[in-house]
Amino acid sequence: MKHTEQRVGVFVDVQNMYYSAKNLYGSKVNFANILESGVASRKLIRAIAYVIRANNPEEQKFFEALSLQGFEVKMKNLQIFGSGMKKGDWDVGIAMDTIRMSNKLDVIILVSGDGDYEPLIEYLQNHGHYVEVMAF
Structure with a gap:
């Protein structure tokens, strides 16, 4: 249940949301609205x-x-490997930041559709935090 005294942290996986909006809806994300x-x-x-x-x-x-x-x-730089493969993700960084900051927050809002965050969500909930997920 939401109330005005809750301390909120918002953690946005920009690439995940950008590509989800582009691939699913052919549109862009309004991060200010999120x-x-x-x-x-x-x-x-x-x-x-x-x-x-x-x-x-x-x-x-x-x-x-x-x-x-x-x-x-x-920010992180996109990694480009010799094979031409490209990699860039923040999964571990987001997880570490949410855990580090969790003692100052009542609510953690994770903005990503990445299923890899399920163990993180479970951990935070087991430690008394309310977790909200925003995704497409």
Whole structure:
């Protein structure tokens, strides 16, 4: 149950949400709306957007827009292997941040459709935290 005194942390897997919106709906994500509807009149303690930097010209403007919307932006570089395979994810980083910050939060909002977070959600719930998931 939501109430105005709850301390909320929002953790956004930007790549997961971006590609989910693009592939499922052919559209873009409004991250400001996600933050506003997730927090919903409660006390926002921290909002972090986790991004992968691929060094394309438009991404810096996007990262700045996230920051202006109230997100702390954490970046990792896209890894490109000799085989041409590309990898960039924040799963472990997001998990570690939520666990580290959990003692300052009543509600943890995880914005991702990645099923790999299920053990994290279970851990947080077992330690007395209310976890909300926002995804497509």
